[in-house]
Amino acid sequence: MAVMDSAVAREQALDAAEELFYGRGIQSVGMDEIRGASGVSLKRLYQLFPSKEQLVEAYLERRDVRWRGRLAEFVERREGPEARILAVFDWLELWFGEDGFRGCAWMNSYGELGTSSTRVAAQVRAHKRAFREYLAGLVADAALPGARAGQLFLLAEGAMATAGITRSTEPAREAREAARLLLRAC
Amino acid sequence: MAVMDSAVAREQALDAAEELFYGRGIQSVGMDEIRGASGVSLKRLYQLFPSKEQLVEAYLERRDVRWRGRLAEFVERREGPEARILAVFDWLELWFGEDGFRGCAWMNSYGELGTSSTRVAAQVRAHKRAFREYLAGLVADAALPGARAGQLFLLAEGAMATAGITRSTEPAREAREAARLLLRAC
DNA sequence: CCCGGTGGAGAACGAGCGTTCTCTACCGCG
DNA sequence: CGCGGTAGAGAACGCTCGTTCTCCACCGGG
Known part of the structure; x- marks a missing residue:
């Protein structure tokens, strides 16, 4: 030391x-x-x-890189554009089931500091935007209408919020099933 | 005074x-x-x-009654079981657009106090359960498969979380469109 | 008119915590 | 061997805030 x-x-x-x-x-x-x-x-x-705020920023930034990296790594092992979209929800289920899972770190941070730290708030928005754009890429690869991206994003966000509150993996399966129906919708 | x-x-x-x-x-x-x-x-x-904690509890409890009351009042003005389900998302859009909208009070409270106050955490879970059951009632009235309730709930929760973070009403419209597709899915 | 008690204003208390400071031990260098 | 500087341990500082206490003005009943 x-x-x-x-x-x-x-x-x-x-x-x-x-x-x-x-x-x-x-x-x-x-x-x-x-x-x-x-x-x-x-x-x-x-x-x-x-300052503590800068430590919080660094924590969220490093976690953002790792979180999106783990997601992308999992998704890219699947073949086929629609399978990859559904894989996002499979990965959410794995994540929700991990020991110590406590919901989405960015939603939690926003609830705690969103009104008092503009830098944390900006970091949360950036993370969510990046996740949404990642989904938009998957949707484009599947040649689906662009509006699907926002819809899948809302399902994923709802699942994260709900899994955090209820400490259950079930929301991931519910969101996956909804996503499957949306992919098959005209 | x-x-x-x-x-x-x-x-x-x-x-x-x-x-x-x-x-x-x-x-x-x-x-x-x-x-x-x-x-x-x-x-x-x-x-x-x-104690402050009890004031917080009372605040959340009164807000829960009023929030669900306002939602139900709006929804019940619509005719037709599917129209009522979509009305939930119309109401979300109105809510998101209100002055001073700052996201879902229960998600925010949970992010702030969920780990330190079990009473607040319980209140949040109770509110979300009540909202989910309200949706389940609408889904049953429409003679839709029960699984739709959870899916619509996730869309609504995702819209609330996202509208809170981005300060936009757009998530309500995105969620409504997804809900419409889910209602028409076999 | 006096008196006890109720209620308000604001000081006071005590704990928690972000941040800084002090003191001391250690290490490399001349 | 002496010394300057760095790093760690932990005390100290200043502020915030939940909660309680003190003091005083007021008001209805004898």
Whole structure:
């Protein structure tokens, strides 16, 4: 711990921040607790992230990259444009079933900080826009009408919100079935 | 203000709490601000609601009754079981367009307090269950397969989440169109 | 007119927490 | 061996806020 590379300290801090912020909410986790969980001293934490808000931003940004990466990796293993669209919902089901699943980190962050931190709010909007555009790409690959993208997006968002509140994987299956019907609609 | 009936004070407190909690979030509004906005003294506030958490509960409970009442009133003016289902989404569009719309109060509260207040979490689950069951009733009236209820619910939830984040009424129209396709799906 | 009690205004208290500061140990270098 | 500088541990600071307390004005009953 004596000589700790900055990059390593940064990753450890973000690991602890992600686990604590996602699991218990941002406002109820103090910087001191992140220090304890990460082993990164407060002084170092504030060198790496000059304020808690910037730590939150970095947490959401790293999670965004990883979350969309995991989704894309799963989806791209499927063959066929429609199968790929349905795979999004299969992946949601896997995600909802993971230990420690607590809903969508961006929805939760927005509920907590959307009115007080414009930077967090912007990050949430950017993440949702990126997810929607990813779906739009899948819809275009399937040569479906562009309006389907928004509809599938709403199903996925509804499933995330509901799974977070009810702690169940069922919404993913419900959303998948609805998506299947939408794909078959004229 | 000198002689204030308890019931009146209670309503004034809840009016202020609703406006402030919904508009700015629960954690960022202090009891003192509610006193200022309501004209109800702190002493009286704590007689009526022995803790902030109980004031939050009362706010959510009263809002639940009113929200579902307004929805049902709008829906029941339509004739025909399928028209009534679509009316839910028309009403969402009106709601999203209201001044001061800030997303779903229950999703927001859950994001803020879901991990720290089991009572608030339970209230959110109860509200969502009631809304889902209301949809299930409409679906049954239309003699549609029961699975449609969950699918329409997810569309509505996705629309609420998205409208809250993007401050747009468009998600209601997208959800309505998806619902229309689902109603026509075999 | 006096008096007890009710209610309001606002101070006070105590805890939590973001952020900074102090002190000390250690390490590489001359 | 001495020294400057870096890093960590943890205290300290300042602020916010939920909750309670103090003080005083008012009001109805004897």
